[in-house]
Amino acid sequence: xxxxxxxxxxxxxxxxxxxxxxxxxxxxxxxxxxxxxxxxxxxxxxxxxxxxxxxxxxxxxxxxxxxxxxxxxxxxxxxxxxxxxxxxxxxxxxxxxxxxxxxxxxxxxxxxxxxxxxxxxxxxxxxxxxxxxxxxxxxxxx
Numbered sequence: 840x841x842x843x844x845x846x847x848x849x850x851x852x853x854x855x856x857x858x859x860x861x862x863x864x865x866x867x868x869x870x871x872x873x874x875x876x877x878x879x880x881x882x883x884x885x886x887x888x889x890x891x892x893x894x895x896x897x898x899x900x901x902x903x904x905x906x907x908x909x910x911x912x913x914x915x916x917x918x919x920x921x922x923x924x925x926x927x928x929x930x931x932x933x934x935x936x937x938x939x940x941x942x943x944x945x946x947x948x949x950x951x952x953x954x955x956x957x958x959x960x961x962x963x964x965x966x967x968x969x970x971x972x973x974x975x976x977x978x979x980x981x
Contacts, residue, residue, distance in 0.1 A: 865906075867903075869908050869909075870896065870907070871910045871912070873913075874912070875914055876917060889928065893928040893935075897931075900932060900964075907967055909929070910970075911929075911971070912971045936964050937960055944960070
């Protein structure tokens with residue numbers, strides 16, 4: 840594994856007792872991203888290059904606002920590198936959305952906002968990404 844790469848993410852605390860209920864999602868508000876075992880990127884079932892993904896995500900979330908949902912499904916045989924590129928595209932799209940919204944609302948980018956303004960912006964521009972895991976299959980490759 841390449842040690843120069845990593846995702847700045849903090850996992851939520853494990854809550855074994857809480858059961859999640861299934862929720863119906865409006866298909867118009869759902870963007871499905873899949874990484875196949877051959878590391879092919881599919882967005883809503885159609886092939887897409889990694890170079891196009893960030894802009895596609897940005898257009899999607901800006902058009903739907905707070906009520907969007909992005910579903911990410913990486914096949915266990917897909918590479919970490921392919922997953923890493925998708926995560927980077929997600930981070931870039933959300934950063935751009937928050938920067939644009941901050942610029943409109945406060946006249947400056949997200950990183951220049953006060954902690955209170957950032958919290959308000961996170962409410963206006965939430966990250967809504969659901970990842971699926973198939974634990975029954977073997978893990979991926981590098």
